Amino acid sequence: MSHPPRHSSMLSISNNVQTAATPSEKPLPPTQLQATSQTPPGLRVPSNRKTIYDRHLNRTRNGELSRASFAFLFGEMVTYAQRRVTGIQDLERRLNEQGYPLGLRLLDLLFYRTTSSTSSSALSSSSTSASPPNRPLRILPLLHLIHGPLWRQLFNRSADALEHSISPDTPNEYMITDNDPLVNTYISVPKEMNQLSCAAFVAGIIEGVCDGCGFEAKVSAHNQPSELWPSRTIFLLRFGDSVMEREKVLERAGVK
Amino acid sequence: MTSPGDAPPVKPPPSFSPGVPRVASKARYPGQRRDSTASLDPDQVEPRTGPSLTPPLSSTTSELPIRSASPYARSVRSSTPQIARSSLGSPIDGRADAALDTRSLIIRSFSPVIGVYASPDTDELVRQKGFKGGFWELIRPFGETIPGKLVVRDSVGSSRGWEDYGARFVNLGESCPASTDPNQGRNSSLAQVETVLERELDSIDSPSNGALHPQDLLSPSTTSPLYKLYLRQLLSIASASPHETFRHPVACVIAISSRNTAPLESLRQLYADTNNGKRKMPDWIHPEYLRYYVLVHDEDHDDISESTKLYDQMKRHFGLHCHLLRLRSNQCVVTDDNSVQVPECEWLSPSERLSNPSEPLVDLDSDGLLYLFESDVMAIKGFIRELVAQSVIPFMENRVAVWNDQVASRRRGISGRLMSMSRKWAGFGSSSRSSLTGSGGGASGNYNMAHGFYHFDHSEAILRKMADYSFMLRDWKLAASTYELLRSDYANDKAWKYHAGAYEMCAVSTLLNPLGTGTKTKLESIDQMFDTACYSYLTRCSDTHSTLRCLTLAVELLRSRGGSAAESAAKWAMRAMDLGLVEPIGQGLFGERISSCYASRTPLHGVRWGGRHRKAGMWSLFAADMWLRLGKPSLAAACLEEAERLYANVLGSDGVFTMPEMQTFAENLRLSVKVGYLEARGLDIREETGSTDPLDNEETSEKLDRRMHRRSLIASPLDTGSLTLTPVQATRDGDNLANDDFERA
Amino acid sequence: MSYYFTILSPTDVPLFNIAFGTSKSGGDGIARFRFPEAAQNTYMTQFIIHSSLDMLEEAQWMGGNMYLKHIDTYPPASSYISAFLTPSGTRFLLLHQPPQPNLPPSSSSGPGGGSMSLSVTSGMGSSGLFGGSGSSSGRASSSSIAANPTSPQTEEAVRQFMTEVYENYVKTVMSPFYRRGMEVKSPVFRGKVSAAGRKWL
Numbered sequence A: 001m002s003h004p005p006r007h008s009s010m011l012s013i014s015n016n017v018q019t020a021a022t023p024s025e026k027p028l029p030p031t032q033l034q035a036t037s038q039t040p041p042g043l044r045v046p047s048n049r050k051t052i053y054d055r056h057l058n059r060t061r062n063g064e065l066s067r068a069s070f071a072f073l074f075g076e077m078v079t080y081a082q083r084r085v086t087g088i089q090d091l092e093r094r095l096n097e098q099g100y101p102l103g104l105r106l107l108d109l110l111f112y113r114t115t116s117s118t119s120s121s122a123l124s125s126s127s128t129s130a131s132p133p134n135r136p137l138r139i140l141p142l143l144h145l146i147h148g149p150l151w152r153q154l155f156n157r158s159a160d161a162l163e164h165s166i167s168p169d170t171p172n173e174y175m176i177t178d179n180d181p182l183v184n185t186y187i188s189v190p191k192e193m194n195q196l197s198c199a200a201f202v203a204g205i206i207e208g209v210c211d212g213c214g215f216e217a218k219v220s221a222h223n224q225p226s227e228l229w230p231s232r233t234i235f236l237l238r239f240g241d242s243v244m245e246r247e248k249v250l251e252r253a254g255v256k
Numbered sequence B: 001m002t003s004p005g006d007a008p009p010v011k012p013p014p015s016f017s018p019g020v021p022r023v024a025s026k027a028r029y030p031g032q033r034r035d036s037t038a039s040l041d042p043d044q045v046e047p048r049t050g051p052s053l054t055p056p057l058s059s060t061t062s063e064l065p066i067r068s069a070s071p072y073a074r075s076v077r078s079s080t081p082q083i084a085r086s087s088l089g090s091p092i093d094g095r096a097d098a099a100l101d102t103r104s105l106i107i108r109s110f111s112p113v114i115g116v117y118a119s120p121d122t123d124e125l126v127r128q129k130g131f132k133g134g135f136w137e138l139i140r141p142f143g144e145t146i147p148g149k150l151v152v153r154d155s156v157g158s159s160r161g162w163e164d165y166g167a168r169f170v171n172l173g174e175s176c177p178a179s180t181d182p183n184q185g186r187n188s189s190l191a192q193v194e195t196v197l198e199r200e201l202d203s204i205d206s207p208s209n210g211a212l213h214p215q216d217l218l219s220p221s222t223t224s225p226l227y228k229l230y231l232r233q234l235l236s237i238a239s240a241s242p243h244e245t246f247r248h249p250v251a252c253v254i255a256i257s258s259r260n261t262a263p264l265e266s267l268r269q270l271y272a273d274t275n276n277g278k279r280k281m282p283d284w285i286h287p288e289y290l291r292y293y294v295l296v297h298d299e300d301h302d303d304i305s306e307s308t309k310l311y312d313q314m315k316r317h318f319g320l321h322c323h324l325l326r327l328r329s330n331q332c333v334v335t336d337d338n339s340v341q342v343p344e345c346e347w348l349s350p351s352e353r354l355s356n357p358s359e360p361l362v363d364l365d366s367d368g369l370l371y372l373f374e375s376d377v378m379a380i381k382g383f384i385r386e387l388v389a390q391s392v393i394p395f396m397e398n399r400v401a402v403w404n405d406q407v408a409s410r411r412r413g414i415s416g417r418l419m420s421m422s423r424k425w426a427g428f429g430s431s432s433r434s435s436l437t438g439s440g441g442g443a444s445g446n447y448n449m450a451h452g453f454y455h456f457d458h459s460e461a462i463l464r465k466m467a468d469y470s471f472m473l474r475d476w477k478l479a480a481s482t483y484e485l486l487r488s489d490y491a492n493d494k495a496w497k498y499h500a501g502a503y504e505m506c507a508v509s510t511l512l513n514p515l516g517t518g519t520k521t522k523l524e525s526i527d528q529m530f531d532t533a534c535y536s537y538l539t540r541c542s543d544t545h546s547t548l549r550c551l552t553l554a555v556e557l558l559r560s561r562g563g564s565a566a567e568s569a570a571k572w573a574m575r576a577m578d579l580g581l582v583e584p585i586g587q588g589l590f591g592e593r594i595s596s597c598y599a600s601r602t603p604l605h606g607v608r609w610g611g612r613h614r615k616a617g618m619w620s621l622f623a624a625d626m627w628l629r630l631g632k633p634s635l636a637a638a639c640l641e642e643a644e645r646l647y648a649n650v651l652g653s654d655g656v657f658t659m660p661e662m663q664t665f666a667e668n669l670r671l672s673v674k675v676g677y678l679e680a681r682g683l684d685i686r687e688e689t690g691s692t693d694p695l696d697n698e699e700t701s702e703k704l705d706r707r708m709h710r711r712s713l714i715a716s717p718l719d720t721g722s723l724t725l726t727p728v729q730a731t732r733d734g735d736n737l738a739n740d741d742f743e744r745a
Numbered sequence C: 001m002s003y004y005f006t007i008l009s010p011t012d013v014p015l016f017n018i019a020f021g022t023s024k025s026g027g028d029g030i031a032r033f034r035f036p037e038a039a040q041n042t043y044m045t046q047f048i049i050h051s052s053l054d055m056l057e058e059a060q061w062m063g064g065n066m067y068l069k070h071i072d073t074y075p076p077a078s079s080y081i082s083a084f085l086t087p088s089g090t091r092f093l094l095l096h097q098p099p100q101p102n103l104p105p106s107s108s109s110g111p112g113g114g115s116m117s118l119s120v121t122s123g124m125g126s127s128g129l130f131g132g133s134g135s136s137s138g139r140a141s142s143s144s145i146a147a148n149p150t151s152p153q154t155e156e157a158v159r160q161f162m163t164e165v166y167e168n169y170v171k172t173v174m175s176p177f178y179r180r181g182m183e184v185k186s187p188v189f190r191g192k193v194s195a196a197g198r199k200w201l
Helices: A004-008 A017-021 A067-082 A088-115 A139-155 A200-212 A241-253 B036-040 B042-048 B054-058 B066-075 B081-088 B098-109 B120-128 B135-143 B186-205 B225-236 B263-276 B304-318 B350-354 B374-412 B414-426 B459-472 B476-493 B496-512 B520-540 B544-561 B564-578 B584-599 B613-629 B633-647 B660-687 B693-708 B722-733 C042-062 C152-174 C187-200
Strands: A161-164 A173-178 A217-223 A233-239 B113-118 B150-153 B159-162 B168-171 B249-257 B290-298 B322-327 B339-341 B371-373 C002-008 C014-021 C067-074 C079-085 C091-097
Touching: A067 A088, A088 A139, A088 A200, A088 A217, A088 C152, A139 A161, A139 A173, A139 A200, A200 A217, A200 A233, A241 C042, B098 B225, B098 B496, B098 B544, B113 B120, B113 B135, B113 B263, B120 B135, B120 B249, B120 B290, B135 B168, B135 B374, B150 B374, B186 B225, B186 B350, B186 B544, B186 B584, B225 B350, B225 B544, B225 B584, B249 B263, B249 B374, B263 B290, B263 B304, B290 B304, B290 B374, B304 B322, B322 B374, B339 B374, B371 B374, B374 B459, B374 B476, B459 B476, B459 B496, B476 B496, B496 B520, B496 B544, B520 B544, B520 B564, B544 B564, B544 B584, B564 B584, B584 B613, B584 B633, B613 B633, B613 B660, B613 C042, B633 B660, B660 C042, C002 C042, C002 C152, C002 C187, C014 C187, C042 C067, C042 C079, C042 C091, C067 C152, C079 C152, C091 C152, C152 C187
Parallel strands: B113 B168, B113 B249, B249 B290, B290 B322
Antiparallel strands: A161 A173, A173 A233, A217 A233, B150 B159, B339 B371, C002 C014, C002 C091, C067 C079, C079 C091
C-alpha cells in the first residue's frame, strides 16, 4: 500500500511559503535540515545536494508498507480529525478532506508510473515505447480507473464491485464496493457512532481523483455489512450536473 | 436581404443578439465553483471598463445608428410604398441579421453594370433639374436597389425571386481606364479608402456631430457601420479590368430627349459611337452588350403626342429594347409639393467620395440636397425596373445559355477534356501552335502576353464572361463550375491575374452557394483556392487591392458560414493584416472583425468548450489598443467594452486575468483609454457648461469603490507581480487552507 | 526557435513560466521573440497562451492523450502552441516561434520586426537561473526542429520535453508542502526544466 507518509520520506525540500507555521508536522531526516547558503531564503537544500527532483519516483513503487505502521498512523489521523468535531458528519467530512489532496496527487503519480513502467533510468520517459494511458474522458473509464488501477495502487487488489444506480431519478450515482476495506480493518466504531465509516478517508481520495480528472463529484462511504463481509463498505459517487451534461455531449460526439 | 427562398447559410449565432445573457459557466470543480449568474450582476460587469465610459456608452446602445440611417430616414418622407420597400433592402438599415447582411452586401457589390450614354440635349435637360453630371447622375442612385422582386432563371431552368437585386449605372467610357495598365492607381486606391474612413471618423469626433456616439459605428457583436463602409469602399474600387468582367457593361442605355431635332439620327450616331466611335470599348471588353434606347420626354415643355409618335418610330427601328421616360424639366426644390429627396449613392468609389470635399459621407452637390418630383421618381423607378427585369436579365440569361451551350459544354465534355489535355501536353491549341517547352509551354496562345489580356472572342474570355454573368445572375453553382474549368487554362497560359481571379471567384461562388455544405474537405479546398488567388494576386501581379478584396471576401463569406469556417475567416483576416495590406484604420477594423469571427463561435450546449471567447476577447483588446494609438479613445472604449463582455465568459466573476502581465496590459489600456476619453470630452465640457463636473466626481468615487473589491488592483497596476497574485490564486486553486477547520498546531 | 513554457493550473493560474531559446545547432539558449509591438512584448506571450486555452479546452475532451500535440497557432507572430495535460488537469503549454517567419515581406505595417528578447517574468520566484535576458541581436540559427514546427520530429521532441517536465512536476506535487494551485518556485525545478529544454529543444 502506498500512502502519503511514504512519500514524505522522499521529500527533501519544500517550496511552500506557508510551511513556517508547521515545521515539525512531518519530521525530516536530520541531514536534510541543513540549509546551504546560496539558496534563496525559505528553501532548504540538503547538504548531499539530493533534492526530491533527484530521486526516482518508481523506486518505491512495489514497496510494501508495514500494515502495523499504517494502522497506527491512520488511527492517529482519525483521532486528530475527531477533535472538536460537532458530529459524525463533521468527522466524516474531515476525513474526506484529508483524503482529497491525496487523491489529486495519486492521480498524477498513477499516470506517471503507468507511463514509465518499462523504464528505470533517470529519464524514464525516453525509452518508453508503450503509449501512455489515456486520461478518462467519460464516467465509465474513470470508474474503471478507480476500481482497478487506483485500488491496486492503494490496496494491492481491485475493488469488489462497480454498480450504476438503477433508479431513473439518480442516473448520476455510481457505487464502488469494497468488501473489506483496509482502513476499517483495525478500527472498531463505538455503538453510539454507528453511522460512522472511517472509509470516508478513502471516499475523499476518490473524490480527489474524480475532481482531478475534471469530474465534479461528491463521494461518501457507507457501511453495508453482509453475512460474509461484516465490514463491507459502499462508496457512493454522485456526479455533478455539469458532468452529466458533458457526458451527453461526449456521447453524441462519439468520444469513448 | 436575399429572398425568402434562399436557404440561409447559417443560423445567426445567438451571441449576435445584443441582449444575449452571458452564460459564463465557469464551474470548474465543486470547491471553487463560481456561479455563472454572478457575471450578470451589473456591479461586476459594468464597472470593469473605466466607469466614466459606461454611462454614455451603454445608455445609447439600443438606439439606432442615427447617422447611417439618416438618408433613408429622410427618404421615408415619400409616401410611395416602393421607396419604403427599397429602403428595406438597404444594408445599413438592418442590424438584426449581421451575417446575412454582409453576405447580401457582397452579392450586391457584384451587380451588373449598365453603361449610360446620353445625347447632349438629354444631359442639358437633366442639368436644368440640378444634376450636374447629366442623365447618368440622375438615374444612378435609383439603380442600386430595384424595388420589388426580380425573377431570375438559372441554367437548369428553375426560377428564383430576389428582393435585393440592383444594377450599377456607369458613365459609358469612363468606366475603363485609358491606359491598359490596370495596376496604375490601384495601390493608392487603398490609401483613398483609408482617407474616406478617416474623414468619416473625424466627422464623428467633431463637436458639430455631438449627437452621435461612437457606438453607432461600433456596435458590439454586429457588423459595425464603419466596417460596412469599409467593405463597401473596398468592393467599389474596381474599375473595369481585363481579368474580370464584372465592371464590363452588360448593357448600355442610349438616351435622347424630346428636344432633339433629329432623334433617330442621333440615336444611330450614339450607337455608332459605342461600337467604333469614341466610346468604343477596348479589345478585352466584349462589344456585344445590350443597347437600350431611351427617349426622355420633357413633360413641362414638349408635347406628349409628338414623343409618343417618335417612340413608336424608335420601336420600329430599334426593336423592343426601348423606353419612353417622362420627366419634368423644371428643377424641384424642397418646398415643392411632392418633392422627394434623391437617395444617396451607396456604391460610391473612394475617389468619388473624396471628390466631395464638404461632406464626406453624403453625396451632395455644393448647392445642397437634390430633390425630384415624385412623378419623376416613379417614372425613373419604373424605367429601371423595366430595363433590368425585361431586358438586362433576360439578355444575360440568354447569353449564359448560349455560351454554356456553345463554349462551356464543349469544354466540359470528354472531347473538351481531351482537348485541354492535348493542349497541355502537345501544344495542339485551338488557334495557334505554341512551342511545347517555350515560355508558354502548353499555352493556347490566346493570351496576349504583352498587354496581359485575352481578346474578347477567345474562349477563355468568353467563359470568364459567362461565369461572371451567371455569378451576377446568382447562379453560383454554374459560376463555380465554370471558374473551375478556367483555372487550369489560365495557369497554362501564365495569365496570372486571370488565374487569381478564377480561383478567387471559384471560392467565392462556392461559398455563396447555399447548398454547398461546409464539410471539412470542402473548407480546406476553399482555403486552398483563396491561398492560390492571393499568391497570384500579390506575388505574381502585386495587385494589393485585389488581394485585399479577395481576403476580405474570404473573411466575410467564411464568417457567414459559421462554425469552423469562422475560425479560418479569422485566419484570413490575420493574413491580410500580416501582409501589410491594411492601413491603420483598417487594422483597427480588422482587429474587431477577427474578434467577431471568433466570437461567433459559441460554446457547445452543455459544455464549456467549443467557444473562442478568449481569442475574441484578445483581439478586441488589441483592437482597442490600435484605436487608442490612432487617437480614437471612444472607439477604443467600445472595443474594451466588447472585450470585457467576451472575457466575462471565461474569466472569474472578478474579471481579473490570472496572468499578471495580461492584467497589467489590460489595466494600462483601460487607464489610457479613460484618460484619452476624458480628455476628448474635457474639451467639449469646457465649451459647454460645467454640468458634467458632478458626474466626474461620481465616477471617481465609483472607481475607488470598484478597486476595493478587485484584489489585484490594490497594488499599483504597474507592479502586479507574484506578490499580489498569490493570495488570489491560493483561494482559487488551493485546497482551502484557511477553511479546513483543522486545528493549528 | 524561441520558446515560452508555462504551467497553468486547471483554473488558468500560471504556476510556472520560463522563456528560453533553442540550444540546438549553435543556439545560445536565449529566447528572442518577435512580436509586432516591439516595445511591450512581454504580455504577448501570455495573451497568445491564454487565447490558446480555447483550443485546449476543446482538445482536452476530444482525446485522452496527455500530450495533445500542437493545438493552436498564432499566425501574426507565426507562433505555435503545444500542450500537455496532466491527468489532474494541470496544463503545460509551450509556445514556440521559429527564428525566421515564413511571411512574405510585410510592407511597413508593424514597426520594427526586429528580434526582441523576452526576459523571464520577474517576480516569479527565483530570479532565474536561465532568464533569457539577451539583447536584441542576431537570431538563433535554425535547427532541424526549428525549421518546421509541425513536423513529426518537432512533435516528438516537444513530447519528450513535456514528459520530462511532467516527471519533475509529479515530484513537486508529491511534496506534502505543495498544494494544488500553488506557484512552483523551486530553483531546482526551474533548472530541471531548463535542462530538459536544452536537451530536447
